[in-house]
Amino acid sequence: MAGKVRCGKGGLGRKGILSKNRIILSSIEVLSQKGWREFCVNDVCDYAGMTRGCIQYYFRKSSDLYFSIVQFLVDEILKEFYEAVTLRRNPENPLHSFLQAYAKLMLRPRNHLLLELKAIAEGNKKNSGNIVGEIAGNIVGEIERLEIGIQKIAEYEFREYGEDLGNSALLFNIFRWSIDGYLLNNRYAGYNVETYEIYNRIIDLIFHHENDSDE
Numbered sequence: 001m002a003g004k005v006r007c008g009k010g011g012l013g014r015k016g017i018l019s020k021n022r023i024i025l026s027s028i029e030v031l032s033q034k035g036w037r038e039f040c041v042n043d044v045c046d047y048a049g050m051t052r053g054c055i056q057y058y059f060r061k062s063s064d065l066y067f068s069i070v071q072f073l074v075d076e077i078l079k080e081f082y083e084a085v086t087l088r089r090n091p092e093n094p095l096h097s098f099l100q101a102y103a104k105l106m107l108r109p110r111n112h113l114l115l116e117l118k119a120i121a122e123g124n125k126k127n128s129g130n131i132v133g134e135i136a137g138n139i140v141g142e143i144e145r146l147e148i149g150i151q152k153i154a155e156y157e158f159r160e161y162g163e164d165l166g167n168s169a170l171l172f173n174i175f176r177w178s179i180d181g182y183l184l185n186n187r188y189a190g191y192n193v194e195t196y197e198i199y200n201r202i203i204d205l206i207f208h209h210e211n212d213s214d215e
Contacts, residue, residue, distance in 0.1 A: 074146040
């Protein structure tokens with residue numbers, strides 16, 4: 001069996017960037033299985049096949065790694081949401097396509113991590129004695145960047161379609177908050193409920209309401 005990768009000295013060239021991304025992606029996989037509360041750098045070492053010294057070479061403190069994971073996930077979700085709503089447009093029902101795009105992204109277990117960490121960070125803002133507490137403000141700021149980014153993408157698309165911005169944006173936000181809240185409670189409580197069922201129920205309620213309003 002091959003030994004773990006050791007990192008030598010040097011700048012962040014192409015190899016260094018690839019190594020950093022490998023650590024981040026390995027961390028996300030570990031987190032998807034264990035969650036933030038049981039996250040351990042040693043597990044990342046095992047998953048990535050790297051020494052602890054190698055990980056510390058790129059991320060001197062655990063809080064640096066945490067924040068890099070959050071940034072990576074936020075950037076990834078914004079990019080994929082933008083691509084989903086612009087490349088798969090549904091002119092007949094743009095709101096429905098936006099809800100589908102958001103749900104498909106957030107139903108991925110790895111993206112639940114942001115919801116979980118936001119709740120942990122908000123509860124640790126005044127506690128600088130743990131890793132999350134050290135960077136709680138930065139974490140919450142990044143997740144707010146995600147929420148604002150998604151909102152701006154949706155509002156731009158609603159304008160492009162000539163949709164009623166106020167009502168469409170409100171329904172979109174109600175859907176987002178419902179899905180986010182359900183996913184977070186589901187993760188903490190350890191329920192094994194079919195999330196698509198909840199998603200479909202919320203969709204039905206929203207569009208049933210729209211149809212009633214049109215009559």
